[in-house]
Amino acid sequence: MTARWLDDTQQRTWRAWLTLAELLPRELDAQLQRDAGLSHAAYVVLAMLSEAPGRSRRMSDLARRANQSQSRLSHTVARLEDRGWVRRERSAEDGRGNVAVLTDAGWDLVRSVAPGHVDAVRAALFDPLTPEQTESLREVLETVVEVLDPDSSRRVAHGGDARAPC
Template identity: 80%
Template sequence: MAQEWLDEQQQRTWRAWLTASELVPRVLDAQLQRDAGISHAAYVVLAMLSEAPGRSRRMSDLARRANQSQSRLSHTVARLEERGWVRRERSPEDGRGNVAVLTDVGWDVVRAVAPGHVAAVRAAVFDPLTEEQARALGDALELVLHGLDPDHSLRVEHGADAS
């Protein structure tokens, strides 16, 4: 059986994806470190809490939405708790699970940092593209995601304003 390699266009696209998937988070981390002293992973946790009813989510749901393992999320939330931006509570629904709650101070941080973060996302991803290219990129990524997670069990759909 002959080895099938990526053709030239596929190889170029694959390598561009690998590089972009490394550089975009690095650029966003740098912006968030500069503006708030936090990582992009920590910001995503804050953003997911800010979008939730009552600014709180079960830890298991938050881990899934933030694309973090339970262990990593626990460490992230602990660092955010040290800053007074998040607190953990027992679930008011069943008293068994834990929820993370965005504090008023954490909410102020999200509101202060979000405009710079949105600008950094726009500059890194969307400004180099035409509107048509941005739409095509979004459509292509949706197809890739569907192939990786056809039943949506590995991801959570985010609203149009999530970043």
Template identity: 60%
Template sequence: MAGTRWLDSDEQRTWRAFLAATELLADALDRQLQSDAGMTHAAYAVLVILSEASDRSMRMSELARATNSSQSRLSHVVARHEERGLVRRERCPTDRRGQVAVLTDAGYDVLTATAPGHVETVRRLVFDGLDPTQIEQLGTISQALLAVLDPEGKLSAVFPVS
């Protein structure tokens, strides 16, 4: 394959370290949230996004985009939250076919009880090991990656980065 742009040894080392770090971080966050709240990081993200939305509610299609999830996967997560009384679904007032996910008071309570442990885990696993310059570099690198991975800014509309 003459056209393949192979990674050089420095790029390969960087890629493998990045991949290992992101996989280990995702696993650690899932473990912490499973232990503290009985949910995955993806399920926690649904509660966070709803808590920050106007009236703590959002169209399911918009919530799927915001969580970078398929409609089907999101529907399963919301169904589990509904079983626990954390979220409820309502008909969309402007579109009979659409549904809106609404964070309940119980869901908000679970989120506020879980957030301190989650933030502490993020701080311990990501920020405590970096100096201020590295934190700034991580932000710059993350924004550059987002520009390539999310060129339309779908996620950054929900998770502002600037």
């Protein structure tokens, strides 16, 4: 069986994607560390809670939305609890599961950090692009996501609120 190698354009595209996948999270993490002493992974947890009704989510749902394993999320939430930004409670629905709740201090943090984070996302990803390139990038990414998750069972629906904290 002969390998089906990438052509030159595909190889350059793949390498550009790998570089972006490495550099963009590093850039966003540096901004959040500088501005709030917070990792990007921790910020995503706070942001997902800030967008939830009642600023709370079941831990299993939060892990999925934050793209973290249950174990990693538990450690992240523990660190956020130590700083007073999140608390854990038993689920009021069934009393079995745990719910992470964004505290008022956590809400204040998200509101203070979000504008700088949005600026960092914009500067790193969107400012270099024309509006047409941004639209093309969205179309390309949505096409690939559709192949990776055709029945939408693995992805989390993201709201369309442009003011959300990213």
